[in-house]
Amino acid sequence: MVDCSILEPRYSIGNLSVEDYDNGVLHVLSQLTTVGDVRREDFNKFVKLQQDNENHKTFVIKDIETNKVVGIATLLIEIKLIHGYSKVGHIEDVAIDKSVRGKKLGAYIIRYLCELAKSRGCYKTILDCDDENVGFYGKCGLSRRGVEMEYRD
Template sequence: MEYKIRALTDSDYTNYLQLINQFRPTTFTEEDYKTILHQIHDMSTIWVIEYNNELIGTATIMYEYKFIRNIVKLAHVEDICIDHRYRNKGLGTILLKFVVNEATNQQCYKIILDCDEKLEHFYNKSGFKKNGIQMANYFI
């Protein structure tokens, strides 16, 4: 399987929306998509796996500077999604390794993520360890 990992672009709107709608139904305009994509550019990147001109996977990496740690960078991984037709082929692991490498290249002191309990084993295999608890306060 020959694939390419690259950053999401303005022209990916339709294919990206189709991919992420497999995981959580969402709607937003192409104009909003482009606006947000440009706004997040400085502190995050949405990566995609492209195969035969189709987006089959995605992961988001966001960066945060930590003043409390002498202004070092922390990476958050979010929204790792693989098209249901391409699951169990190692693409999630490949994409995760890619974003971990990106965080390393950005000289982050650590990389964190939140996941469903059923995915804990997947992330453990890639070197992630359970650390504390996640808490949330939802407004919407």
């Protein structure tokens, strides 16, 4: 697993929990994209679904002193029909609060999820990002491969 000594003692990483609704998780996500109206009831259902699904996990970084969420990312594990039913990790929705950027929390959560995916049997871990973030993810050990395509209706 990731060497926790590189994470400042002030911060901890763990699974998304229902308490995170009141601890700023939606605020952190809103710095990445439009979140919309997420009701507490729906948030709690989302957390419960993840507790029951070993292939879909969201992790948060918290400031231990304030209990506030300062980072978030999701790992999805896809089971493939090819390569002998191999697994691929997909990292999604990586966001670090503006107030703590520059403390290597983003690099930490990326490495954490990559190593978790590897320990779960994934032969590779991928993510999609905007061009302006390629340099950051390169510093985290990822390399540019292919092109992302999307369809929106």
